[in-house]
Amino acid sequence: SRTEGRLAAVLSGALGAEDQIAVRSGGVLVRRLEHAPPVTAAAWQPRGTVLIAGGTGGLGSEVARWAAGNGADRLILVSRRGGTTDLPNAEVHACDLADRDAVAALLAEVGPIDAVVHAAGVAADVPLAAADEDHLRAVTEGKIRGAEHLDELAGDVDAFVVFSSISGVWGSAGQAAYGAANAALDALVARRRAAGRPGTAIAWGPWARVGMAADEDIAGQLRRRGLVPMDPARAVGAMAYAVGAGESAVTIADVRWPEFLPAFTAARARPLFDDLPEAATPATTGTVFATFGQRLAGLPAADRERHVADLVRTHVAAVLGHATSDAIAPGRAFKDLGFDSLTAVDLRTRLRAATGLPLPATLAFDHPSVERLAAHLLQELTGAVTAVAGPVTVAAADDDPLVIVGMGIRFPGGADTPEALWELVATGTDAIGDFPADRGWDVGRLYHPDPDHPGTSYTRQGGFLYDAAQFDAELFGISPREAVAMDPQQRLLLETSWEAFERAGIDPLSLRGEAVGVFAGANSIDYGVRAAVPEGSEGHLLTGTAGSVVSGRISYTFGLEGPAVTIDTACSSSLVALHLATQALRTGECTMALVGGVCVMSGPETFTQFSRQRGLAADGRCKPFAAAADGTGWAEGAGMLLVERLSSARAAGRRVLAVVRGTAVNQDGASNGLTAP
Incomplete structure (x- = not known):
């Protein structure tokens, strides 16, 4: 209780x-973490036979070389696969330390042991949600079971040293299992000490040139976050002093606290560090701010903007590990450039040092691109008020019609431009074709002429976008992996929105921050159920298949700050989208609006279900107003219109394609069945 x-x-x-x-x-x-006291005891001098688990690995080899030169008569280097060594008096043995019988056989073979250094381990960075049982076993078995078996079977030894990690002390991204394994080693040593037996657990920070930080890219990332990879010789020397001083558990790491702590404590408080004097860093003075602000004050307005933008791009490039700022697109969202919460705080810390401004940890999220962040910093540094996009308050006058000034389309029959659509209509081209062969449909079994036959369609034709899978992901700054997890409907609306802007004579990337609305009709959201996405893409499926993101992704991609609404009223969705867009334009919620709809049938259910209702035309073709009319024909397509007030269109010199005289919506309420026409 x-x-x-x-x-x-x-x-x-x-x-x-x-x-x-x-x-x-x-x-x-x-x-609480605190600084270890100064070492007054002599360093440990190994003697006799020293067993080094992981002795042929990066860290183990460094320990072996040190032990050979500091008193050890014989070295037993143990690894799972064995190996070779050029050290004198050293033997390499292959042994699975997770196997107790194998460890017992090894110790019986080599004879009495005078010291154990357990430096073996496997680290694999895996997000917690993906850390399944196999991953947990692979990371923990050798490290934990090996230490337990050596603890149990090695007998009385002068020293029992286990290599732990900072991941088990304060945590490391993607190393949940590895952190657990190292915490288990710390606990094992605590049990040894409680029983009066020697033991030292050393939680290591990164080593230079060996181990996980041997890769220069990883080492550079660690340095930028305040963790400096340690020289192996100095690290092994520190180990010797820790063992000689009788430490039970000690962390050995080269940490630049002023850089590490702000990033590590950005998301939430970390009381573990509260007792460190470095955690109480005095507030930044205004000296740098004054100097940087003075430099700006002496520049023309245009040069100030460029100067601040260059400053931001330079630090963004440094945080991401780029040699130059050439790869940093000013309008690209920081998230798309590769930022996470730690690098976002790193950028804040760098800019705070460069400008002296008291910038918040959320800086990169509040102003999520170089352009927007530079504009914010310029305003803070100079006091200049920049234009900020917000709700438009001027409503359209009654005599100011709403007009369509741009359009982008994708329709069956190859009608992918307005001109191609007009040609298709003018020539009477038949755009109806067979079921697509690239969507995983069992086309052979899908057709059956009997309308009552379950799971089948009594038509095998419709109007399809046979190239719906094609997409220029790079144009929109989307990775190939994310693109595969995106519903083709989202991809098509991105493309047709881009073309609607271009056909209106507008640079699609020039409207970032403007109050432009997006109203998109969509009612077939079944891609996520069917998508066979590559391994590792599951995280993108949530946004890739959400109805709300059909419109939201357009706003996000182009930086539009008007309303973003996805509408599903079945076959009338795009018309209702136009109705809502005109209302938003007239009430001043936006200055212009992308309006349209999309339909791509990822599965054949629409055909099979309407077959049961006998609602399909057998040949897949509608015959409106004709005596031969025998049902509907399903087809796909996408279309986006750009709508604005006539006065705005004339002021910008844009060509008017059509006038929207009026719109209205209603519902029939109770009628002859829910699906009655």
Whole structure:
């Protein structure tokens, strides 16, 4: 009952922001990191036979080389696969440390051991949600079971050293399983010490040139986050002093606290570090701010904007590891450039140091591109008020009609431009064709002439976009993996929206921050159920198949800040979208609007279900107003119109394609069945 009360107190937040908590019989404990005291004891000098688990790996090889030169008579280097060594008095043995019998056989073969250094381990960065049982086993078995078996079977030794990691002390991104394995090693040593046996657990930060930070790109990322890879010789020397001083658990890492702490504590408080003097850094003075602001004050207005934009691009490139800022597109969202929460805070820290401004940790999310961030910094530095997009308050006058000034389309029969559509209509071209062969439909079994035959369609034709799978992902700054997880309807609306802007004489990328609305009709959202996306793309399916994102992605891609609405009123969706768009334009919610609809049938259910209702034309063709009319024919397509007030169109010199005289919506209410025409 006491434990239940303590657990309830912890979960209720009674301890505040604590995130490392132990519930014990003696009470509730919290954890703090503090600087180790100065070392006064002599360094450990190995003697006799030293067994090094992971002895042929990067860290193990460094330990072996040090031990060979500091008193060890014989080295037993153990790894799963064996290997070779050029060290004198060293033997390499292949042994699966997770296998107790194999460890017992190894120790029987090599004889008495005087010291153990357990430096073996496997690290694989995997997001927590993807850390399945196989991953957990692969990361923990050798490290934990190997240490347990050596603890149990090695007998009395002078030193028992386990290589732990900072991932088990304060955590590392993508290393949940690895952190758990290292925390288990710390616990094993605590048990040894409680039993009066020697043991030292060293939680290592990154080493230079060996181990996980051997890759220069990884090492560079670590440095930018305040973790400096340590020289291996210095690291092994620190290990010797830690063992000689009788440390039970110690963290050895080269940390630049002023850079590391702000990034690591940005998302939430980390009380673990509260007792470190570096956690209480004095506030930034205004000296840098004054200097940078003074430099700007002496520049012409245009040069100020360029100067601040260059500053932001330079630091963005540095945070992302680019040698130059050439790869940083000013209008590209930081998220699309590869930013996460840690790099966002790193950018904030760099810009705060460069400008002296008291910038928040959310800076890169509040102003998510170089252009927008530079404009914000310029305003803060100079006090100049820049134009900010907001709700439009001027409603259209009654005599100011709403007009269509641009359009982009995709329709069956190859009608992918307005001109091609007109040609198709004028020539009477038949755009109806067979079921598509690239969507995983079992075309052979799908057709059956009997309308009552379950799971089949009594027509095998319709109007299809046979190239619906084609998409220029790079144009829109979308990765190939995300593009595959996107509903083709989203892709088509991106393309037709781009073309609607271009055909109106507008640069599609010039409207970022403008109050442009997006109203898109869509009612077939079944791609996610059928998509066979590559491994690792599942995270994109949520946005790739959500109805709300059909319109939202257009606003996000072009930076449009008017309303973004997806409408589903079945066959009338695009017309209702136009109705809502005209209302938004007249009430001043937006200055112009992209309006349209899309339909791509990822599955054949529309055909099979209407077959049961006998609502389809057998040949897949509608015959309106004709005696031969025998049902509907299903087809696909996408179309986007650009709509604005006539006065705005004339002022910009845009060609008017059509006038929207009026719109209205209603519903028949109770009628002769829910699906009655």
